[in-house]
Amino acid sequence: MAPDNHDANVKAIKDTEAQWNADWAAKDVDKIVAHYADDLFLVAPGGPAITTRDAARAAFKQMTADPAISLKFQAKRVEVSAAGDIGYTMGDYQLTLTDPATKQVINDHGSYVTTYRHQPDGSWKAVADLAGSAVVK
16 A cells, blocks of 8 residues: 555645745746646636746746736645645735736736646646636726
8 A cells, every 4th residue: 555645745735836936036937937847738817828838938037027026826725636646726826017018017816726746756846727817807
């Protein structure tokens, strides 16, 4: 029988998201992108689906160049499969950025779901990252 690593896996995913928040605060594009698996699927409010690390890097490079950028997210729920290979988080995010068209600072907030895959090196990488804005435009 395989050892029960459920609690350790939940903690590892929580720690991953804490580090990811720190990487956003530092505007470290390479570290932000490193949280994604190679076969990522990212959907952010108002944007097209991003399916490669290169596309994610380009989008995050543009975002982190914005002096107003701030992204914080907090999981309300963390689940891991019995096999310990897949996990997900659900929670809320707060995003501040400058609208490229109006040059006005936007304060967005909403909900997200991120699905993680356990990697051979023991890390957890996001394979699906979906966010929905609660701000009505």
